[in-house]
Every structure is written in C-alpha cells, then in structure tokens.
Amino acid sequence: MGAGEKSSAPISMVVLMRRKQLIHVSSKKSSLNKSRFGALPWIAPVIVMIVVMVLYPAYEMIRTSFHDVDQTGFMKKWNGLTNYRVLFKNPDLIPVMTRTLLWVVVIVLATVLISLPVAQILHSKFPGRKFVRYAIIVPWAASVVMTATSWRWILDSFYGILNTLCLDLHIIKEPIDWLGNTTQSFIWLMVVAVFVSVPFTAYVILAGLTTVPEDILEAATVDGATGFQRYRTIIFPLLRPALLVSTVINLINVFNSFPIIWVITGGGPGYATDTTTTLAYKLSFRDQNIGASASMATINFMIILLFIMAFLKVSKWKEASE
Amino acid sequence: MKASSTKRTIALALAAALAGSVSISMNVAAHAATVDLKMVAADYPGDGKTQQAQWDALSAAFHAANPGITMTVNVVSWDTIDDKVKTLIATGQTPDIVNKGDYSAPAAAGLLYKASEMVSASTLADIIPTFLNNSKYNGTAYAVPDLASARALFFNKDILTKAGITKLPTTWGELYSVLTTIKKKVPGVYPYALPLGPEEAQAEFSIWAGGNGGRLYDYTTGKWTLNSKANVEASTFIKKLVDNKLTEPNPAKCDRTACAQTLFAAGKAAFINGSVFLGSWLKANGGDKLNVGTGSFVHNTGQKAVTLGVQDYFTAYKANGHQAEIQKFMDFLYQPANYAAFLKAAGGFIPATKSAGAVAAKDPALAPFIALLPNAIFYPGDIATWNAVKGAIQQSVGLISSNPTKTLADLQAKAEAAKG
Numbered sequence: 001m002g003a004g005e006k007s008s009a010p011i012s013m014v015v016l017m018r019r020k021q022l023i024h025v026s027s028k029k030s031s032l033n034k035s036r037f038g039a040l041p042w043i044a045p046v047i048v049m050i051v052v053m054v055l056y057p058a059y060e061m062i063r064t065s066f067h068d069v070d071q072t073g074f075m076k077k078w079n080g081l082t083n084y085r086v087l088f089k090n091p092d093l094i095p096v097m098t099r100t101l102l103w104v105v106v107i108v109l110a111t112v113l114i115s116l117p118v119a120q121i122l123h124s125k126f127p128g129r130k131f132v133r134y135a136i137i138v139p140w141a142a143s144v145v146m147t148a149t150s151w152r153w154i155l156d157s158f159y160g161i162l163n164t165l166c167l168d169l170h171i172i173k174e175p176i177d178w179l180g181n182t183t184q185s186f187i188w189l190m191v192v193a194v195f196v197s198v199p200f201t202a203y204v205i206l207a208g209l210t211t212v213p214e215d216i217l218e219a220a221t222v223d224g225a226t227g228f229q230r231y232r233t234i235i236f237p238l239l240r241p242a243l244l245v246s247t248v249i250n251l252i253n254v255f256n257s258f259p260i261i262w263v264i265t266g267g268g269p270g271y272a273t274d275t276t277t278t279l280a281y282k283l284s285f286r287d288q289n290i291g292a293s294a295s296m297a298t299i300n301f302m303i304i305l306l307f308i309m310a311f312l313k314v315s316k317w318k319e320a321s322e
Numbered sequence: 323m324k325a326s327s328t329k330r331t332i333a334l335a336l337a338a339a340l341a342g343s344v345s346i347s348m349n350v351a352a353h354a355a356t357v358d359l360k361m362v363a364a365d366y367p368g369d370g371k372t373q374q375a376q377w378d379a380l381s382a383a384f385h386a387a388n389p390g391i392t393m394t395v396n397v398v399s400w401d402t403i404d405d406k407v408k409t410l411i412a413t414g415q416t417p418d419i420v421n422k423g424d425y426s427a428p429a430a431a432g433l434l435y436k437a438s439e440m441v442s443a444s445t446l447a448d449i450i451p452t453f454l455n456n457s458k459y460n461g462t463a464y465a466v467p468d469l470a471s472a473r474a475l476f477f478n479k480d481i482l483t484k485a486g487i488t489k490l491p492t493t494w495g496e497l498y499s500v501l502t503t504i505k506k507k508v509p510g511v512y513p514y515a516l517p518l519g520p521e522e523a524q525a526e527f528s529i530w531a532g533g534n535g536g537r538l539y540d541y542t543t544g545k546w547t548l549n550s551k552a553n554v555e556a557s558t559f560i561k562k563l564v565d566n567k568l569t570e571p572n573p574a575k576c577d578r579t580a581c582a583q584t585l586f587a588a589g590k591a592a593f594i595n596g597s598v599f600l601g602s603w604l605k606a607n608g609g610d611k612l613n614v615g616t617g618s619f620v621h622n623t624g625q626k627a628v629t630l631g632v633q634d635y636f637t638a639y640k641a642n643g644h645q646a647e648i649q650k651f652m653d654f655l656y657q658p659a660n661y662a663a664f665l666k667a668a669g670g671f672i673p674a675t676k677s678a679g680a681v682a683a684k685d686p687a688l689a690p691f692i693a694l695l696p697n698a699i700f701y702p703g704d705i706a707t708w709n710a711v712k713g714a715i716q717q718s719v720g721l722i723s724s725n726p727t728k729t730l731a732d733l734q735a736k737a738e739a740a741k742g
Contacts (some may be wrong), residue, residue, distance in 0.1 A: 014662065056631075070427075070430045070431050071427040071706075071707075071709060071741075072411055072412075072427050072431045072433060073406065073408050073409075073411045073412030073429070073628070074411075074412075074431060086739075091732065138444070142358050155473050155578075156579075157572075158584075158585065158590070177571050177572055179572075179575065180571060180572045181573075211391060260712075265575070266520055268519070268520060268574065268575060268717065268719070268720070269572075269574035269575055269720050269721055270574070270717060270718040270721045270729075271717070271718070282717065284715075285405050285711055285713070286426070286714065286716065287713055287714055287717075287740070288707075288710035288713060288739075288740070289710070289738070289741065290412075301722035
C-alpha cells in the first residue's frame with residue numbers, strides 16, 4: 001500500500017489540480033447568476049423538507065428521551081436522565097451494542113470487498129453488459145422488505161427453496177433450519193444485508209472507474225505495467241473518493257438497517273439477533289417503554305452524527321468549500 | 323429578469339396555496355353537520371377473507387339508519403394493531419372506537435369512556451357477567467367484550483390411529499409417552515407443535531403454566547409471579563419435550579399462524595394447543611381434509627385441567643367527545659342480527675352476549691368450548707402493565723426451551739420494573 005501511494009502521488013495531484021480548475025470555473029459561473037436571495041429560492045424546498053422531516057422529529061425524539069411517557073404515548077413530565085438510566089440497566093443493551101458494531105463492520109467491509117471486483121466486471125466491455133448492469137440494479141431497486149421476505153422464505157426450514165435445492169443436489173441429507181441457531185441466523189442476516197448493499201456500492205465504484213483517465217492507463221501499459229500493477233498504482237488510488245463516499249453511506253445505511261432483521265428473525269429469539277435500531281423499536285412497542293426507546297434512538301442518532309462528522313473530516317469539506 | 327420570474331413564481335405559488343386553504347375550509351364547513359366516527363378493528367381470521375367487507379356493510383347500514391353519523395372502520399392485522407393504535411394516539415389522531423385484545427393501559431391513563439357510557443343499559447345487561455368482569459379497571463368496566471375464545475387440545479386423528487393410540491392423554495406424563503410413541507411409529511411428523519414465537523407465546527406459556535396451577539399474576543399479593551415454582555416446573559417440562567425432539571425444532575422462532583398451525587394444517591404435527599376458531603382456520607388454510615379431534619388440554623398430575631380463556635374488547639376513547647354517537651353505534655352493533663354477522667365474519671368464536679350465547683350453546687362446534695369456560699383462566703388483562711408484560715413474554719419466553727430458570731427470572735425482573 002505504502003509504495004502504491006507514493007508512486008501514485010503525481011497522478012492524483014494532476015487530478016486534484018484539474019478538479020480545482022473545475023471548481024474555480026463553476027464558482028465563477030454561479031457568481032454571475034447571483035440574485036438578491038442567492039441560491040435560496042432553489043434550495044428553500046429542501047431546507048423546508050429537512051426542517052420538517054428531519055430536524056423537528058429529531059428534536060421531538062430528544063425531548064421525549066428526557067420525559068416521562070406513559071404506555072399509551074402521552075408525555076407526562078420532565079424526568080431528566082431517568083430514561084437513560086433505565087436503558088443502561090437493560091441487561092440486553094451491551095450484547096446488542098457489541099452485535100451492532102460487528103454488524104456494521106462486517107457488512108460494510110464485505111460489501112466493499114465484493115463490490116470492487118463486481119464494479120470491475122461491469123466496467124469491462126463484454127456482450128450483454130447492459131443487461132448485466134440492469135440485473136444488478138434489481139436487488140437495490142426492490143423494496144428491502146420485499147427482498148427480506150423472499151430471503152426469509154428461501155431459508156425456511158419446512159418450505160424453503162434452499163433446502164429443496166441442497167436436498168436435490170444431495171449436498172445435505174435432511175432439511176436444515178438455516179435460521180435455527182442464533183449465530184447461524186445472524187450470519188444469514190449479514191449475507192442478506194451484503195446482498196442488498198452491493199449494487200449501490202458497485203455503482204458508486206463503477207462511477208469512480210469511469211473517471212480514471214484512459215491515457216494514463218495506456219501510458220502505464222506502454223511502460224510495461226502489468227494489469228495488477230495498473231490496478232494497484234493507478235486505478236485503486238483514484239477510486240478512493242468513490243470508496244469513501246460508498247463506505248460512509250453504507251455505514252449509515254447498515255447501522256440504520258431495520259427491515260432485514262425485523263422481517264427475517266424479528267431480532268429473536270429473545271434479543272439474540274437485535275441491533276440497536278431494532279432494540280429501540282422493541283423497547284417502544286413490546287416493552288411499552290417509549291421513554292427508554294427514545295433514549296436508545298437518541299444514542300443511535302448521536303452515533304450517526306459521529307459517522308457523518310468523521311466523513312466530513314476525512315473528505316476535508318472545509319478545504320473544498322474555501 | 324431572473325428575479326422578476328422568481329417573484330412571479332412565488333406569487334403564483336402563494337395564490338395556489340390560498341385557493342387550496344379556502345377550499346379546505348369550505349370542506350370543513352360542509353361536513354360540520356355530520357359526525358365522523360372512526361374505528362380501528364383487528365382482523366379476526368374468519369374464513370380467510372378480511373373483515374373489512376362486514377364492517378363496511380355494517381357502517382353503511384348504520385349510516386342509513388343515522389344519516390347524521392358517518393362511520394369509517396379501518397381493519398388492521400393483529401400483528402400491527404397495537405403499534406397502529408399507539409401511533410394514532412401519540413400523533414393526536416385518536417380513533418373513537420378500537421377493537422382489540424387489551425384495554426387496561428388506556429383505562430389507567432384515563433383515556434376511555436366507561437362501559438356504561440359506551441353502550442345503553444339494556445345492551446350492558448345482555449353482556450355475559452364473567453366477560454364484563456374481566457373488563458374492569460379498579461372496579462369499573464372500561465371496555466365492552468366483543469367475543470371470547472377458549473383453548474383445547476387439537477389432534478390429528480389419522481396420525482394417532484397410525485401410532486396405535488386409542489386413549490387421549492390428559493396428564494403431562496400421558497402426553498409424554500404418547501408423543502414418544504408417535505415419534506417412533508410415525509416418522510416425518512412432529513408429535514407436538516409448540517408455538518413459542520413472538521406472535522402468541524404468552525398463550526402457550528399461560529396454558530402450560532395453568533395446567534400446573536401456575537399463574538402470571540397473584541391478585542392477593544398484587545405481584546407478578548412469572549418465575550413461580552409452578553411456572554418454572556411447567557417450563558422445564560416444555561424444555562424436556564423440546565430436548566427429546568417431540569416438538570418442531572427451534573420453537574422459540576415458531577409463530578402460531580405461520581409455523582405451528584400451518585404445520586398442523588399440512589398434517590405434519592399430531593397435537594396442537596388450538597383456539598376455538600382453529601377449525602374454521604384449518605378449512606380456509608389447506609387443512610380442510612384433515613381428520614381433527616379435540617379434547618381438554620393436558621395438566622400435571624394432581625392439578626386441575628384448565629383452559630385458557632381469551633377475550634377481546636371494544637374500547638371507546640374520549641379524545642373526540644363523540645360519546646352519544648359511539649353509544650348509538652355500539653348499540654346498533656349489539657343488535658342480535660348485526661352481532662351475529664360480526665361473529666360470523668370473525669369466524670367461530672364464543673359470543674359475549676347472553677342472547678347470542680344461548681344460540682351458540684346449541685352449535686355442536688362451539689358447545690364443547692363453552693362447556694370448558696367454567697375452568698378457564700384469563701390473562702391478567704385488568705392490570706395496567708399487562709401490555710408491557712405481555713410484550714416482554716412474547717419476546718423472550720421462547721428461550722425457556724433452552725434455559726427455563728434464567729428466562730423466567732429475567733422476565734420477572736422486567737415485569738416488576740414495567741411502568742404503567
């Protein structure tokens with residue numbers, strides 16, 4: 001990696017310089033169009049949407065987490081940190097948090113590792129490429145609930161097609177309950193989550209691949225670089241922005257992932273396959289403790305904020321906006 | 323140029339918005355003369371169709387008789403109705419009437435009309451006293467029972483014949499040896515379908531515990547008794563069944579409808595603890611050719627046989643102040659013909675009124691269940707935290723199949739900490 005970074009430095013600097021020029025040009029253009037309100041009329045609908053759909057609910061959620069809420073959903077009075085104390089006393093919290101960490105790290109890593117070659121295949125020219133590209137969009141375009149429901153029945157021990165397949169191919173002797181034990185079902189949940197995340201990630205990387213300048217690759221080939229060398233020293237370093245974007249968006253998506261777990265195992269048995277997101281739901285709708293649920297959701301919100309801040313820091317947003 | 327076109331756009335948008343608000347306020351004025359009653363109802367299994375058609379027909383008939391009141395009934399699946407009602411209340415869209423399985427939490431929060439405000443005195447007098455008694459909070463009825471069910475031990479006669487079993491088991495010990503025989507003689511069949519998945523785990527647990535004299539709540543001490551000695555013993559017996567593979571594998575993830583009843587309907591399970599409506603459910607779900615028998619549920623030696631009685635409720639919320647209209651509708655609903663239509667659409671339940679009960683007692687499918695009712699135990703539905711405790715039980719009680727003592731101790735701690 002270290003050597004690769006060094007040798008790629010000039011190339012990425014070229015790209016950076018080009019980018020700066022582009023930014024420069026486009027900012028000149030926009031300053032010509034400046035009216036009294038600046039860009040406000042154009043972004044106002046989005047701002048309104050963010051305030052109404054994101055900021056207000058977030059405010060309500062945080063407020064709820066500091067209030068005593070009865071089972072029927074009525075807010076009674078301010079009760080400070082009581083909800084948080086109740087939440088931290090919950091014996092299932094620590095296992096669920098650990099599991100969430102595992103959930104996020106494994107899925108995001110696996111997704112990126114699988115998406116890199118997938119994107120490479122989609123980028124290379126072959127007959128029927130268009131069809132393959134469309135086919136890969138399907139799991140992404142389909143509703144996650146739908147995908148998860150399909151998987152739940154694929155994996156069903158009595159009627160599942162996976163069992164039928166494996167039995168017919170004589171891979172197994174008797175039906176297996178794929179979601180039977182906790183570890184096994186959690187692995188399957190992660191498989192489904194990766195399956196759902198790969199298309200988006202592959203497409204972001206594919207977009208990154210199209211920005212790799214052909215002439216540099218050609219020059220490298222002329223200089224005698226092997227395919228692997230080109231990938232390691234030219235393509236991969238240039239993919240870093242795409243990788244960064246897809247990783248952070250995946251981190252957030254996977255962390256917030258609710259339908260896969262809910263549809264396939266319901267977080268059960270007990271709390272054995274819950275993440276913090278499904279736990280927040282269960283606290284509210286099973287344990288009827290809306291306050292503790294809001295505390296859990298607030299903590300989740302804070303974790304997401306951390307992700308986003310890390311993202312902005314890594315992508316050096318301050319420099320870019322100057 | 324740009325600025326002026328922006329202005330024009332804004333002006334246009336404002337004008338459109340104004341026009342919109344005027345038409346909305348006119349709509350409100352037009353509707354002021356009538357009252358819109360909103361109801362959310364759980365969907366009973368019936369004959370495989372939703373109950374929406376029955377409720378729509380009833381609403382139309384009610385509107386024809388009372389032109390000043392329109393009635394909208396929203397039928398919701400049992401899976402989601404608790405979440406739905408809770409969300410409606412929390413977001414200020416409280417319905418007028420709700421038909422589902424609990425009432426104590428909103429009663430404790432002071433959101434409900436009393437039963438005596440919901441229906442007229444004559445309708446109230448027709449409700450079977452046991453059921454009305456189970457609808458009380460702090461001594462006052464805050465709900466009107468809509469119907470009830472009782473449980474029995476359903477069995478697949480063909481499987482029993484194949485296994486050469488002639489005597490129906492009544493005690494745990496007898497059941498155990500019968501199940502072992504079935505396992506030996508009829509391969510490919512799960513001797514007992516055990517639904518400990520979240521959907522209705524509280525029912526399965528309650529009836530097994532009840533057969534050992536165990537209860538969920540002790541009314542004399544006012545305490546939850548989830549991990550009482552009797553309950554742990556019953557759970558240990560369940561674990562023994564699971565460990566010896568006398569049930570389907572992994573009962574903790576086996577939901578009642580999608581798993582246990584479906585296995586039974588497919589002829590893949592010999593015994594199941596079934597509710598009064600299971601017969602009609604089987605007919606609608608592929609078990610119509612099944613040769614089914616019923617008997618009273620098993621109990622531990624030295625204990626009494628029990629059945630689990632479950633009743634559901636109509637509750638009326640004060641939020642919209644429609645007391646008079648609600649009462650009109652509820653009385654209309656309990657008129658014998660309308661109530662019979664409701665029961666028919668719900669699919670073979672035990673009626674909650676004396677008048678309909680007299681008719682049902684002559685029904686050969688219902689009579690045995692009605693006979694079981696005097697020995698029925700009910701959920702502690704009148705305790706304010708029941709809903710929270712029920713949720714906790716549904717979530718975790720399946721784990722008794724691996725560790726009864728710890729599971730019940732955890733649940734007990736949760737129940738004691740539950741807030742009203």
